[in-house]
Amino acid sequence: MTPEDLVEIEAIKRLKYRYMRCIDQKLWDELATCFTEDAAVAYSGGHYRVEGRDAIIEWLRNAMASENFLSSHRVHHPEIDLTSETTAAGTWALEDTVILVDSDFGLRGAAFYTDEYVKDGGDWKIAATGYKRTFEETFRRGDVPSLRLTASWWGTDGRSELEA
Amino acid sequence: MTPEDLVEIEAIKRLKYRYMRCIDQKLWDELATCFTEDAAVAYSGGHYRVEGRDAIIEWLRNAMASENFLSSHRVHHPEIDLTSETTAAGTWALEDTVILVDSDFGLRGAAFYTDEYVKDGGDWKIAATGYKRTFEETFRRGDVPSLRLTASWWGTDGRSELEA
Amino acid sequence: MTPEDLVEIEAIKRLKYRYMRCIDQKLWDELATCFTEDAAVAYSGGHYRVEGRDAIIEWLRNAMASENFLSSHRVHHPEIDLTSETTAAGTWALEDTVILVDSDFGLRGAAFYTDEYVKDGGDWKIAATGYKRTFEETFRRGDVPSLRLTASWWGTDGRSELEA
Numbered sequence: 001m002t003p004e005d006l007v008e009i010e011a012i013k014r015l016k017y018r019y020m021r022c023i024d025q026k027l028w029d030e031l032a033t034c035f036t037e038d039a040a041v042a043y044s045g046g047h048y049r050v051e052g053r054d055a056i057i058e059w060l061r062n063a064m065a066s067e068n069f070l071s072s073h074r075v076h077h078p079e080i081d082l083t084s085e086t087t088a089a090g091t092w093a094l095e096d097t098v099i100l101v102d103s104d105f106g107l108r109g110a111a112f113y114t115d116e117y118v119k120d121g122g123d124w125k126i127a128a129t130g131y132k133r134t135f136e137e138t139f140r141r142g143d144v145p146s147l148r149l150t151a152s153w154w155g156t157d158g159r160s161e162l163e164a
Numbered sequence: 165m166t167p168e169d170l171v172e173i174e175a176i177k178r179l180k181y182r183y184m185r186c187i188d189q190k191l192w193d194e195l196a197t198c199f200t201e202d203a204a205v206a207y208s209g210g211h212y213r214v215e216g217r218d219a220i221i222e223w224l225r226n227a228m229a230s231e232n233f234l235s236s237h238r239v240h241h242p243e244i245d246l247t248s249e250t251t252a253a254g255t256w257a258l259e260d261t262v263i264l265v266d267s268d269f270g271l272r273g274a275a276f277y278t279d280e281y282v283k284d285g286g287d288w289k290i291a292a293t294g295y296k297r298t299f300e301e302t303f304r305r306g307d308v309p310s311l312r313l314t315a316s317w318w319g320t321d322g323r324s325e326l327e328a
Numbered sequence: 329m330t331p332e333d334l335v336e337i338e339a340i341k342r343l344k345y346r347y348m349r350c351i352d353q354k355l356w357d358e359l360a361t362c363f364t365e366d367a368a369v370a371y372s373g374g375h376y377r378v379e380g381r382d383a384i385i386e387w388l389r390n391a392m393a394s395e396n397f398l399s400s401h402r403v404h405h406p407e408i409d410l411t412s413e414t415t416a417a418g419t420w421a422l423e424d425t426v427i428l429v430d431s432d433f434g435l436r437g438a439a440f441y442t443d444e445y446v447k448d449g450g451d452w453k454i455a456a457t458g459y460k461r462t463f464e465e466t467f468r469r470g471d472v473p474s475l476r477l478t479a480s481w482w483g484t485d486g487r488s489e490l491e492a
Binding site: 003004006007010011014017018020021024025070071072074075076097099144145146147148149150151152153156157158159160162 | 271
Binding site: 167168170171174175178181182184185188189234235236238239240261263308309310311312313314315316317320321322323324326 | 330333334337373374375404406407419421435436437438439440459460461462463464465466467468471472
């Protein structure tokens, strides 16, 4: 590994961070720029498989576009290897939370991603991504009667309704 | 981006990590070293706004100094851009947990930070920081009757009361 | 800090990420490669102390090897200092979740790690590691009656049982 390799690795990390930010902020057009045209995804241990950038964006948009769908997807522990001048592979650890505001549904999970990246016209893109879950659990939010949403990106413009 | 840029970016990341560590460990004097004198904060989508390093530290200390206030603020997904030799801008993803031991109160949230940094006498400082919440939720800890605090920094010197 | 220092620091971060991945994936042989032979650990503010690589692996395996033990250990906020050509020290922020599938037990915690690293035959290893908890809490999963495990690494090969 050289300092110049670190520059490539930092660019790949930023690609991944942009992907995650676009998911949770519902920025579908910017999200599309993260993928190669022929990208393939295999989420949840292959439970969900989609091929092709446009189909992937359509699938993610269908799953997550509602403003009732609030999520925090956070990735950690990047282990990125450059495999050629224009290819790289990496693993990441995921933790995710989903709240369906109108459906009394909550989800928490943990997983490990395995990714492939391609440098395409000077920019790193995701060529393949998928994760396998360590665990995933769901619950009815009504089981915790006092649970109250006090802020949301779309509902309160990201401001808390709590007093300090 | 050059290897030398990465050195600056790593210094900015460490500044942010020091800031978060000082918050959760209640190190208010070390926290003050993270800010420029004229820094401005806008937490929770602008719900809380404070200007000036001394006022910021006073505000944070008032909100969080009690040893009954236990928190985990974790930042992820740094997207840092150097905008000149001495200025930089960045976004981060936040997840935070707050436990008020004596008040039957719990909070979990997720947000995105937007920061500005200035290099001041060789050291990067936070000139402006703020976050907008994806979500925030609160609950009464008594809703989960078995919930038991088994360690805390101040209450047990960070040791668990559990047996292995 | 120089670009060449960043290469060493990235190698130390990867060591830590490998350690965490091996814990949650139960890869005990690969985990052993993360430690020096005379490594020492002091988890949970010194509540658990073990010395020597083989004893550490045995201790971790005893605590975590069961496939009923599902965990997510995530480390954040690396503040790594190179202290010589072959030694380094660092702090990290931890968040961890444990689910005991067969025991109606859940745990969530937050902590700060203090580590020492040694470069040994070209590879960085953990010479000493320990953490002090900001908080740790446990609960009976049955307190949330709807809580349902919908995926696990060993139980479902990492695939969700949910429909999209």
